[in-house]
Amino acid sequence: MTGLDFQIDSFMLYCSSKNLAKKTMGSYEQTLKLFAQYMQQEHGIDEVGRIQSGHIRHYIKFLRERGKYTVAVRESTKQINYPDNRTDYQKPVSTTTIANYVRNIKVFFNYLHTVEREINKNPMDTIERIKADRKIKQTLTPDELKKLFKAFDTTRFHEYRNATITKLLYDTGMRVGECLAILPEHLNIPYRSILVTNPKNKKERYVYFSPSMGNELKRWLQYKDRYVDSVYIFPTSKGTRLEIRNFEYALRQTSQRIGFHVHPHLLRNNLAKYYLLNGGDWVSLSRILGHSSVEVTQKCYLDFSDEEIGKKYQKHSPLAHLDD
Template sequence: MKLTELEFYLEDFLLACQSKNLSPKTLSSYEQSLRLFLAYLKGEHDIEDVQRVKAGHIRQYVAYLQERGKYTVVNREFSKTMNHPQNRRDFKKTVSNVTINNYVRNIKVFFNWLQQEGELHRNPVLNIKQIKTERRQKAGINQEEFNHLLSQFDYTKFHGYRNKVITMILQDTGMRIGECLALEVESIDFKHRMILVTKTKGRKERYVYFSQVMARELKHYLTFKDRYTETQLLFPTTRNTLLSIQSFEKQLKQAGEQIGLKIHPHQIRNNFARHYLLNGGDFYTLSRILGHSSVTVTEQAYMDLTREEIGKKYQQHSPLSKWGVKH
C-alpha cells in the first residue's frame, strides 16, 4: 500500500530516531502519538501533504482531544472492531493535560526535524505553546511509614529480603527501578560506596552513591543471596532470572496495602530527591545522581516541596536568626 507524503516522512523520522539510539520507549511514544495525529489530519481535514499542515490544525487537534476524550482517535479504523475501545471503562474519559502536552511535544519534535531536513517552507509548530498544567504535590513518605513498609517483607525468605533491600537502595540512591533491577554484583564499589549504573534511561552510564547503613545491609544481603542464587544479577528471581519491573511493583504495592500506604517505586525515587534537598543537597548534584538531562529538569520536578517542609528549611536559614538580632 502506497504511503502518503506525511506517512513517508514519519517513517523517515523514526529511522532517524533509531539511528540516534533512542530508547524503545521514546520511539514507541513518537510513533504512537504521531500516527494518531496523522490519522486525525486525514480523517478530519483530508490532509496528507506536509506543506498543508498549519498551526491551526495542531490547535484544533488539542481541542479535539480535550472534547472527545480517550480512545476516540484511532490510527486504523478497523482497530475499533478488533480492540473495541468503546468497551473500555475509560473510553471518552478526559485526556489529561500532561498527556496532551506529551503529544504536542512529540508533534513539535517531528516538525522541527522536518524543518532541519529542509522539507518545510513554513514550520507550523513555531508558535504552538503547551497547555498550562497544575502541578500535583508529590506525596512524601516519612521515616515511620518507610520503616513500617520495610517490616512488611518476610526477611526469612529470599524474595522477601531481596524486596526489602531493593526498597532501601531505591530510597538511598534515587535510582529508577529499571536501573536497579538490571544491576550486577560487580557494579558495586564498597570502597568508595558507589554503584555504576549502566542500563539507564538516557543510555549514559553514571554513578550513584550509598550510605554506610546501606553498605552494611548490602554485604549481609550478598551473603544471603549466595545461598539461594547463582547469578551475577544483584536482585534476581529465585530462578536466577531478571526480576521484572511489573513483578516488583506488584509486590511493593501489596506490602504497602498491608499498612494502608499507596506506594510505587517512582515515589521512593521522588522521596529520595525530596529528602536530599531538605537535608541541604543542591540541585546540580541531585541532577547528576538522578541522571536527568539537565538541572532545569530536576528543578521543575522537585520545586514543589510542601509549605511545612519549606517552613522548616527557612527556620534553619533565617538571616535574622543567624545574625542574632536583639529586640
C-alpha cells in the first residue's frame, strides 16, 4: 500500500467515525481512488506531500477530456459492467460531476491539512471553484401525480404499502430512508405529524401531513396489522424493514408502466416546488426538509421555470390583490 492509499484509508475511517451517510462515503472513496490512480500512473506520485496545485489542475483537465466510463479503479470491473455498451460511453463528463470530484478532493486535503497535519500547505487552496451546471428539477403535473398514485394495485400487500409510501413522501417531503424507518411511536395521527431523524446529521425534526393523508395512514395501519406483525409502519410482508433500494426499484417499475420515470427524491423535490408555488415560505420549507439552513434550501430550489414563475406571479400580483 502506498502512502497515498494509506491516507485515503485513514480518511475513510475518519468519515466512518463521523457517521457520514454511506452514499457520501462511497462518493468520497470512488473519487479519491480514481484520483490516486491518476497521480500514480501519470505523475508517479504516491505521497500526499508531493501533490501540488498544478497536479490537481492537470487532473481536472484530464476529467474534462477522458469521457464517461473510460476509467475504472479496477480494470476487471469493465468485464462485469461492460461500460462500452452504454449509450453515453465516452461522452463528456458533466461539469456537475467534475465539480463533485473537486469538492471531494478538497474535503480530503482539508482533512490532511487541518485535522491530521500531514501536509504544511493545502494544494486545494488555489484551485478555483467549479460552478456546476444547474438543471431545473422536473415538476410532475397534477395529472401525472394522480396517474402515478392510481398505478399501484392496492389489492396486493406490497403495492398498497408502496402506494402509501409514495403519497406520504410527496405529502411530507421526507427522504425515503427517513420514511422507511418510521416506527409507531414516531407517528402522531391526531396532530398529523411525524418525528423523523435525519440520517445525515442525526438531528430530529417534525414533518406534517394533510388530513387526507391521515386517513390514508389509518386505513393502511388497519390493513397492515391484519396481515403482518412488525415494529415498522412500512414493513416487508415478512415483517422486516423495507430496504431503500427495493422501494426505489418498485417505484421505478410502477412509474415506467405509465410512461415516465419517478424516483423518491423527485417526490421530495415536487413537494418543495409546489409548497413554494402555493405560497409557502422558505423558512418553514427549510425546516420541513431538514436542511441545515434556509440558504441550502434556496440553492436547491431557486430553479423555477418561466411557466412556474408566471403562475406564481399571477397568484401574488400586487395589483390583482389591491382591492382585497
